Amino acid sequence: MSYQWLDTWWWPYVFIAVAGWLATDLWRWLGVVVGARLKDDSLLLIWVRAVATALVAAVIAKLVLYPSGELKHVPVALRLLALGLGFAAFLALRQRVWVGIAVALAVLIGGQLLLG
Amino acid sequence: MTDPIDRPSAWWFFHGVRGIASLPALILMSAFVGFAGFAVEAGMPMGETVFMTGIVWALPAKVLLVGSIIAGASLPAAFITVTLSSIRLMPMVASLIPEIRSHRTPTWLLLLLAHFVAVTAWVFTMERVKDIPREHRAMFFAGFGMTVTTVNMVLVAIVYSTVSVLPAMLAGALFFLTPVYFLTSIWASSPHRVVHIAMIAGMALGPLFHQISPGFDILYAGLAGGTVAFLADRLIARRARSAGR
Structure with missing residues (x-):
């Protein structure tokens, strides 16, 4: 039952609806059910927020260390350096998001140009 | 001057719509340009790519879905991969709901609005919600979430049909935006x-x-x-x- 399983126009859409939409909105709906029971300032909410942040943090690390697409061809050391310097600049300059992004992209692109 | 709380719901909806001109929305749009390039490269047809943008919405989930499709994964295998990567949406929605609902917000509306939750909408709303009167927060979120989703679907369609192949270095940079943006914006949005x-x-x-x-x-x-x-x-x-x- 792969993406190419049925040679009809609608099968890819069914595939995306099940493996994409259902697979993500299931968790969103569950989040509504759980969130409706959480008090504004409860300890449980703090824990839930910490877990949500750590999950995104793991996605960040994965996007940088094990990327898909063109980023795969950039050396991993350069990717880590770009993220590290971007984050350092962000912290140093009053936590401005655009500063972090500008520095990280400058290091990523500059590094590739230097490496040839 | 009218008290913010007395402004009509439509005003707050459009206040959310205006969020499309914010830094988080612009960065997300850049990331979606990168995603459109990735989809072209992966050989995904345009209809499916636009459909996926609206119906899955979370960017990491879509990257994994396309990855599973080009790897020839079966439906159950693709489902498991995407669903495991999306568990984070549950605590994200769960921590957002107490911020945006009032005692009058119906559950069906929250279930509908939850679809528009992904990292950008989460960060954007958590950051700004304190300045919005509680009874108008759901409307504000609806305005932002629906606009950002629709605009990115259109953007993906435009990029897909105009740019056949993105230059490698640009494609890489656009992909790199996402993790740097997630890291800095979540850090800055929370005291x-x-x-x-x-x-x-x-x-x-x-x-x-x-x-x-x-x-x-x-x-x-x-x-x-x-x-x-x-x-x-x-x-x-x-x-x-x-x-x-």
């Missing part, structure tokens, strides 16, 4: 120490669990990192309290 500890713990544990259990790495790193951060935060708070006595 809570627990969020900062969780961010560091999750980033450290993610690669570690990837070595141990690649399929469940994000889930384990999130649960372990979040719990460690929660406990560390409680410990620091208790120390500060006893020191202040």
